[in-house]
Amino acid sequence: MPALKKFIFTTAELPDSAIHTLTTLSNGFISIRGVPELTETSTGTFIAGVYCDTPLFYRELVNLPRVVSLYVRLDGVPLVPSEEVFTLDALRGIVEYKAKLVARGGYLEYTGVRLVHAKRKEVVALRGKLVSRGVRGRLTLDLPVELNTCNPSVPENICVKLYRVVEKSADSQAVRVKVVSADQRYSVEFAAGAKSSRAALQAYAAGERVGFAGEVEVEDGSVVTVEKLVAASTAGEAASVLNAALNMDFNQLAASHSEEWERRWRELGLEAEGDEEFVDALYLNTFHLLQMYNSELPFFALPARGFHGHGYRGHVFWDTEIYALPFYLILKPEASRKILMYRCALLNAARYNAERNGCRGAQFPWESADDGFEATPREIPLDLRGERKVVIRTGELEHHITADVAYAVWLYHRYTGDDEFISQCGLALLIETARFWASRFEYDSSKGKYVIRRVIGPDEYHVGVDNSFYTNLLAAFNLQLAASYSRQAGDQPEGREVLSQLNVTDSEVREWERIAENVFLPRGADGVWEEFEGYLSLEDYTLPEGCIGEACVPEDVLARVEKTRLVKQADVVAGLFLLRHLFSREELSRNYEFYKRRTTHASSLSIPMYAGLAAYIGKLEEASALLRTAMLADLKNIYANTGDGFHVGSAGGAWTALLFGFLRLEENRGKLTVAPVLPPYLRRLRLTVNFRGKRYLLEVDGKRASIKELS
Amino acid sequence: MPALKKFIFTTAELPDSAIHTLTTLSNGFISIRGVPELTETSTGTFIAGVYCDTPLFYRELVNLPRVVSLYVRLDGVPLVPSEEVFTLDALRGIVEYKAKLVARGGYLEYTGVRLVHAKRKEVVALRGKLVSRGVRGRLTLDLPVELNTCNPSVPENICVKLYRVVEKSADSQAVRVKVVSADQRYSVEFAAGAKSSRAALQAYAAGERVGFAGEVEVEDGSVVTVEKLVAASTAGEAASVLNAALNMDFNQLAASHSEEWERRWRELGLEAEGDEEFVDALYLNTFHLLQMYNSELPFFALPARGFHGHGYRGHVFWDTEIYALPFYLILKPEASRKILMYRCALLNAARYNAERNGCRGAQFPWESADDGFEATPREIPLDLRGERKVVIRTGELEHHITADVAYAVWLYHRYTGDDEFISQCGLALLIETARFWASRFEYDSSKGKYVIRRVIGPDEYHVGVDNSFYTNLLAAFNLQLAASYSRQAGDQPEGREVLSQLNVTDSEVREWERIAENVFLPRGADGVWEEFEGYLSLEDYTLPEGCIGEACVPEDVLARVEKTRLVKQADVVAGLFLLRHLFSREELSRNYEFYKRRTTHASSLSIPMYAGLAAYIGKLEEASALLRTAMLADLKNIYANTGDGFHVGSAGGAWTALLFGFLRLEENRGKLTVAPVLPPYLRRLRLTVNFRGKRYLLEVDGKRASIKELS
Known part of the structure; x- marks a missing residue:
């Protein structure tokens, strides 16, 4: 089991929206961003595969009703959280959220624990606990399923509601809602139940909400707990799933959920020791990559920003096959098969x-x-x-x-x-x-070669x-x-x-x-591959060392960037790394050196490829710095847009660089070879490598590496 | 004073949205649709002149925060209104809303009274009263200013938030909000205060709401009242306006508001007797036309659907000058001047x-x-x-x-x-x-005339x-x-x-x-003016008698309607009525008869012109039926889209037909002449006519007419 500490996020360190991405929970069927339950929001729920026609973006993941809210009032007055602390327990797949609800006489201490069940894919569970610190009065607890969520569009002023409520009911046990995507292709049912240690909760259906609400008197020191269970189904089974789940209490559900997560981590055999931030980021990225995979679905449509936000609208790019697939291939091969099955379908x-x-x-x-x-x-x-x-x-x-x-x-x-x-x-x-x-391809007789005209390469x-x-x-x-x-x-x-x-x-x-x-x-002179025909005749511009992003490019150069040799991201370098077996080490090096001074890394897809190639050609120091940047992209919000969703390409790409650049896994005539080096900040790394139906334990530390087949 | 009964609307008779239009209150500065205070909605507030850039529609009236909400919970559970009855007291400019809030043990009887103050243009006031009929428990009263309103777009799934909240605060006396239009052109401040007979209300600011909330215990028979005062200002004066208003109670504000309305009605001198529906509609339309005018603004930008809904996005069309202006010209001439001042500006x-x-x-x-x-x-x-x-x-x-x-x-x-x-x-x-x-104009030498090529006339x-x-x-x-x-x-x-x-x-x-x-x-043969050059060579199609709207046109004809002689609305007829002094009565009659069989009246602007011309040429029976349709357009939701807003053109057009077609007001060498006839369903009509700075009392009944100058 990895020495996986809990991730603690506070708004002092990261923007709210980045924290909400990093505390997103998913089981590959239901995904819920880490927006706190106490806060009103238009952020609801994603269900894998539930897309709808939409303005501008063709089709996008539908922002379905919000199911996790828990609103608190004191003597009728809404309370607002402060001093928020978000904790992701990635080992157990649980998010804990603590906040103060300041009110007359003191404050209420809130602790919420939520999970999106790893095995019971239709189930979301939330437990909230309120402790009065000097507050007396009557609390109103409101646990709605909210039907007013919509998809934010562009400009951000625009929100598009991509579903319609077709049924809504409340009885003593449960509230139920059925919604249909605006284009009628998908229907999703939600059912919810709730109970409280002290408040008598009553089901209701009102306007754009169904839910449970009730009141309870508190004194200084009073403790009130509340549990909310939600089932979602695209197969008309929400009510029966909920009924089954209601027979278990939150602790039982959390236990079976955490067992599954611990089993997953054991299966990976991942252990890393070294620089704390890097190790944190490695585990965090691994958690997010893992949680999106759902073995119960026929394929794995993995969006570029995961199920973690609206970035790129749930669309699947090459990020999936080129950047994310290797992680699954080596650590969870059945998931990589389902990534390809998505294209088959x-x-x-x-x-x-x-x-x-x-x-x-x-x-x-x-x-x-x-x-x-x-x-x-x-x-x-x-x-x-x-x-x-x-x-x-x-x-x-x-x-x-x-x-x-x-x-x-x-x-x-x-x-x-x-x-x-x-x-x-x-x-x-x-x-x-x-x-x-x-x-x-067209045959160009003047060249005697086949050519492709008019494209955009990775360098956009x-x-x-x-x-x-x-x-x-x-x-x-x-x-x-x-x-x-x-x-x-x-x-x-x-x-x-x-x-x-x-x-x-x-x-x-x-x-x-x-x-x-x-x-x-x-091809240019000196063994440099030309990014495209005519590239080398463009105005040259080289970047200062260590520059990442467009900030270090003068505005006037940026304004005519298409007329310069600046490239947005790994392009020739990406091709060379992917097909490194076709090129000499000298050729790889020469092109790496040439392009690194001309790449702005304005896409998060760039650094991982540079990291991988640098490691592969033995430039360990540079490679290690690059790998660190790629691995930390979301944990440190490096691209300042983690709020839009998890960078699947960056997290997967960092893993790819680690696996193929540093550990140098290589299939060779049906055999697996490794030639590991570790970045200097990593003392030890251990993981289970899957290869051709067999599992191998790979262990590397500063001095030695071993790989042995697991029984 | 007119014998103006209260208008009672129920959802059994009209769609909710039409009722919300018909119970819209405005003082020409603030306008609020009659959406009940008890119901969550995205419908907020219009402020005259506050437009913003918007998708599709160039610029539109901003749907500003909602200020009139009053939400009720029992023991924490939201209550939902039923058996809703809306009453517009047009004589006093007040909307009353009654509903039942069914809850354990019985129900709460709710009566809400709201006004948008006729003199204190920045003030909106609401009084709610709850009477328990068998309900015991604790009520939560929540009176927010809601900051999540947005402008519905097309398709209806899309909502666009056209303002940004820049300030938000709550202290013991008042809550305050400042918003700026998304394009930064306008800023609007809101301040609100609230009090209750029994509940201790507390101010709060939470998420997308500021407001007042509190709780109160009720027994069977308990009565709880609550008053909410809101001030809105585009001049940074919301707080001081609110403070001044808070020194008055609801009854005082309602009294000064109603006095102003009674004064307005006295000024009009309008009294009508006869068919109840027609008289109702006449008063109702008059009320809505009157309430939109604000003498304090430099001009009167009167949208085609009033300030009553999002129809036509607050845009001003010819409806204003051609259809609505005559009403103001004769009954409220300073308003007609400000209509023209809008174009001057x-x-x-x-x-x-x-x-x-x-x-x-x-x-x-x-x-x-x-x-x-x-x-x-x-x-x-x-x-x-x-x-x-x-x-x-x-x-x-x-x-x-x-x-x-x-x-x-x-x-x-x-x-x-x-x-x-x-x-x-x-x-x-x-x-x-x-x-x-x-x-x-271009000179066409083959015709020896000036021509205009490529236009759309009123017949679209x-x-x-x-x-x-x-x-x-x-x-x-x-x-x-x-x-x-x-x-x-x-x-x-x-x-x-x-x-x-x-x-x-x-x-x-x-x-x-x-x-x-x-x-x-x-010009065609037989004295028929050709709607446009070549019109008479199109396929002829005549409509069955009494047909209104496109429903009576076969689908295949409608599909090629531009190839037929069918016209959407009064076009030649409109031109003839407007410039009736230039044409012989015979010519007017001939064209009226020709076009009436070929007009679908698919626009609500059509019937008023037909009514006016028919009356003018003495076809009293037809004219009266047409006038009735035009006058009842909104009261009876004849075009099935009253929900989108008040038909200014239809209401104003009906008045135009009445004034110039039936009463035959005419300026003649600086003198006013009248030659009144009344539709058979109208026994008596009286109104004050403004002409060249003087006021005349015109009285007409079945037998005689009189007009005398008022001192």
Whole structure:
């Protein structure tokens, strides 16, 4: 069991919204941000997969009714919390919230404990305790399910209610609500029960609330506890789930929940010793990555900001496959399979996307919601009238996501050996994505090469470029994968069936190989890969050492950034790290050095790739500093937008850098190899590595490393 | 004093939203919809002139914080009203609201009385009384100012908060809030006080509320009263206004408020006897038209749906000058002057509009907010993603509003003789609008006439037509007015100064006359004016007798309505009624008969013009039926959208038809003439007519009419 201390957050150290993200609880079905129960808010509940049509953002996760509120009045007057302290007990998956409710005569000491049950996926439980310190009078306790939540839009003045209440009732035992998404695709039921040690709570249904309320007299020293249980169901089972849960008290539910969490931590075998902040962040990120996975769902649609906030609207980006997947792959491989199953489920939509864009095969959308169609906003208004707008072209032009999915299939198969997945869906993903690229490449006779014109690479400063190194490299790799997997598939009956269903012919496979072997990769002098064709003829600008973000770029340079060699994030570096086996160490180093002075790291996806590559090429000191930044991104709110949600890409990317850059896990002809180094601030690291159905205990300290198979 | 009964509305007869419109209270500064104080709602407060940038609608009236709420709990449990009865005492300007709050043991009988003070424009007062019928326990009374109101947008899922709270405080006497519009143009302060007969109320500030709350024990028969006073100020005076008001109790405030209302009714001298519904509607409409006028403001920006709802977003249309102005002109002439002052204040914006559209002079916007620029939405989304949209071209093409403003100047001057207004602004309005038309007309040499291409007339079924009869007619009249007023202005020093400031030359005046005399008005055979050039060559379709609205038009006809002769509303008929002195009675009759069979009356603006013209040409029976429909539009929710706000055009238009069609008021060489007939359902009508600074008592009954000057 890791020496996992409780995380204590206070508003003195972090903005409220960042704390609410960091204390979000999820079981991969229900997710609830850590907004305190005592405070009115429009922040409600996410249910995995429940999206709705929405302005600007195509479809987004619906901000469903708020279920955790507990409002307190003294002699009728609403009380407001102060001196708030939030504690995340990541070992047990529980959030504790303490606050003072100052009132006449003294204050009430409030302690709330909440959980989103790790095993009973439909259940949320809350226990609140109030202790009077000098306060006398009558307390009103109100425990509603609130039906007035809405999705904040852009500008922030706009809120969009994406559900409609279709049923609402209260009886002595429970209150119930049924809501339907505004586009009618999903319905969700909620049922809630509540009880108190001393107050007689009564169920009610009133306006935009159902709930329980009651009153209780308090004297100095009085203790009042209250428990609230909520069940949510997309299968019409909220009432029966609630009834079953109501037979247990909060302690019983908390015990079974915490047991499950302890089991999970044991399973990971993760132990880290060293710099406290880094270790904290490692555990915190691991907790958040773990809690979003729900083994009971057919796939794992993991949004770029988790289920932790409205950032990127619950959309899935390449962050999932390229940055987050390796963590699950090594530590929780069944979750990584379900990440790929999400793309499998949406393969037909990807075919439609390709066709609509005049291509063949399957094109995955840059941003993906529940239906697999392109969900990237086209423009974002900057003012209320929508007269000034930011135009967003990534949905139209950022195509590498399709190759990233193929890359993830390959990575998954290498480390799991899961042949069944390949024949079930992986091969189809490789083939259909390759077909997209085969139709997307054009033959440039002047170059004698295949080229891709007009894309956005990972570096989004440069829009509509030709021959993006990253894109062309990954696309060529995608074609190679499709060709080699198709050739191998011919050897087994399952594989042959896939090839036959998809009408893959030998000549098509040869075409993929021919294109892949003749892809144009723009190259400068001195072994530097050109980020895209013509990049090196742009105005040069190099950043001061240690600069992160755009703050250190002069405004006038930023204003013409697309005309300079500045890049927003790891791009060539990302491609080199992902396909490091294809490049010499010297080549990796040279490009790393070149681009690091020209990268603003304005995206949180940048640093992890730099960290990974730096570690891989042996620049341990730089790598360690970068890794620390990536790992601490949310714990320290480094990008100042943790409030919008958990940075899945940063947390996963830090793990990726650790696994592949520092520990240097590598599949080699079916065997696992490691060549670990640790950052200097880490004394010891231990974890269970999953590889091809087996589990290995990897232990590293300053002096030595060991890996042994677990029985 | 009119025999003005109280209006009693129940939800059995009308939708809630229509009742909320009909029980809206306003003093022309503060306006509050009749949403009951006991019910949570996002409907807050309008302050005249406080608009903000907004999605789709350019700028709209800000839905400011809600100030009238009074929430009740029993033993902590929220109570919900039932058996609601709303009473508008239009004689005294007070709304009474009764409801039952059913609770354990029986119910609480609630009676609320509210007013928006007619003289103390910054003051809103509410008194609530609760009587226990069998209920025992502790009541919580909560009287907040709620800071979570927002402007509902389209689709209705979207709400936009158009203000920001910048200050919030509570002390023992009062709670205070200061808000600023989201675009920073306006700030509004609110201060509130509250007291109760039995509960000790305590001020609080909590989350999105400030307010007063407290508890009280009740037994069967207990009576609890509570009073809430709110002051609102755009001049930073809310606190001092509140302090002054707090020295008075509710009864004193209600007395001074009611005295003012009784004085207003006495001033009007309005008495009507006859059909109860018609008389009710006449008084009701008169009340709503009266209450919106605020003599303390420099101008009277009267929105098409009043301050009664979000319909048309607080925008001002031609409804104001053409439909509503005559009521004020005859009954409250200082209000009609301030209606014109609104256009005066925005003359520079109108000059900008003209210039932007490649014209000269001043072009008033089809929809006008607080800044005088075009505020018509260009498209309205039909779904959440905004993929399906209704395109609205009236902002671009419906130009007659500019001539309507000039017409209103003429009407105002004829009936008031207010020469000072003419030299202060009226003449400038006439000149600048004429300049717009002079640049908008083109000379068509094949016709030897001046033509206007590509407009929308009042009939919005036909978009982008050439030579709209109404538009060309009113534009020609505008040019004539400018010419004749300019010629007369040359005789006085004030007039000469205006002409000199605006650089009006003799040759320009002659050009206006030349164009006006040679305007092309499309004419069919048989003396029927063609609604626009080519109209009579469209497919004919005649409606069944007595058909109102589009429901009686077959769907396939409606789908190609722009290809038929169907018109949405009075168009040629409107032009003829407005300028009836220019046409023979035979011509008026012929066109009335032709168009009445082809008009769907899908706009509430249609029937009043038909009623007026029918009465004017002596078709008393038809006219009376039409007048009844126009007058009852809101009382009977005839257009099923009274919930969106009060139909200013319909109420004002019914009055216009009554004054000019039935009573046949007419200015004739500086004298007032009348030739009254009454609809058969009206036994007697009496009112004070204002004409050229004098007041006349007009009395009409079935047998005779009299008019005498009042001293």
